[in-house]
Amino acid sequence: MSLGWKTPAPPAAALALALAACTGGARLPPPPPQTFSAAEIEKGAELAKLADCQGCHTADGGQAFAGGRPLKSPFGTIYTRNITPDPSTGLGRYSREAFVRALRRGVRFDGAELYPAMPYDHFAYADDADLGALYAYLMTRRPKDRPPTPNELIPPANIRGAVAIWKALFFHPGRFQPTPGQSAEFNRGAYLVQSLGHCGACHTPHNILDAEETKKPLQGGVQEGWYAPPLNALSPASVPWTPERVYRFLRTGFDRDHSAAAGPMGSVVRELARAPEPDVRALSVYLATLMQPASAAKGRAAPADHAAQAAAAQPAGAALYAGACAACHDAGAAMMREGRPPLQFATPPQEDRPTDVIQVILQGVQPATGPRGPYMPAFAGTLSDGQVAAIAAYVRARYSDRPPWKDLTSAVAKGRRQGGQG
């Protein structure tokens, strides 16, 4: 990839940095809130939306930024930290320097390692002024005394020091490099995607130690049981993504030529809906450019709808679909008359793995941007693994031209465990 992605520093330098960080330092007292300018706080508010800080750092029903949300990883569950300015349980002891160091290098105020669930491998690419603005914003939120929930990690991940080894192996950030010859808007989008937006935290594949495979940026990854599809030439979308369509999707959680934001993307959209329009436009231009080769390859081929063949190949799935899905998804159904896309326009049936079709059936879709918006009921409690698998097989056969998915029933069982309905 040459579109403004990483320029790694030598590993030895990063190791030295990581070790130096362990020795503490940056123990300056935090400045009083009235020292931040209104403009800086406002800029920080905008950046916090682009970074979706709230999405991870707010528990269901909890105060914004007070932490406590469980994040599942292959090594157990991490509970996010309180990033309100509370002096004992939040950011209250972070000076500006300590905060910037935490985001850039993954080091806590007291020198301890931060787990890479915090995407400092992306925030390292953010510029100093942006991190300072984020600090100003967070330090002027309402403090909340909420002590950390203990993590539930398996050895050796439960030893914080082990993160130093992880960093030596995988954490070699460089500096953001704009792509010469591209527009300022494109490069703004590239900067946001790589740094604060941390899109790769979900959309880049992760290796066995849960580090991003930086040689495969935005080629699709799994997070919290959902598959975040590729955002580049490998995009499986049936209908080409244009900057306008990406913008609509990021802004509203829905594009009539694709589908609705679901799973962890819902919280991203909830924040992008309120982020500055020029920044979301910049994200759209950059991402649509990355996906352009996929769009060009697809040409004008019509999205698939093989109703008769699918019914013959998957009769059980066809019957379940007719009873459980068709009331909304079939041509002429009430939802379709409201301009919702037919399923062959949606990306999940086109993906290499059944993960998202399964999770959407199990968990449904909640409106991303408020009480109104795309909604789908959850079927986890009513359909068995075999029944969900049968519907997924039918959807794949009917709405894509791609080969059938394999081992669907066990994929549903796994999806239930990862999605928290096991």
Add this chain to the structure above:
Amino acid sequence: MSFVLTINGRDHPVDASPETPLLYVLRDDLRLNGAKFGCGLGQCGACTVQVDGKAAYACLLPVAAAAGRRIRTVEGLGTAEAPSPLQKAFMVEQAAQCGYCIAGMIMRAQALLDATPRPTEAEIRAHMQPNLCRCGTHMRILRAIRRAAGLPVEAASA
């Protein structure tokens, strides 16, 4: 096709095409008219019954998927003469206005109380969130659920 549905502890042989929603079989074939047709889209909860102990939209459950599972409808809770504790609580709190949503509300609430006899206020509200009442008696419905759970009827702060 013929199926055997296990409803409120009794087996009912039915003849229906496999995609027929359970709700239609309950109401049209078995005369169990407690569950109501509201939206037919899984958005209102008027049709809620229990399947294997969990609240389910009967309008979106094909009879082929319901066969062989434990189905419970409001008729399985109590009768007009001998209402169940939850039904009694709905009566005491006068939680029904037009009453159309109430069978679904009761079945969803009963699923919660069976799994969690003394739920927190947040658990009650999160659990009941899918079911709608167009008359707006939600506050009375919440009181009825608290009453049935033996909790103070007035809400603690949610």
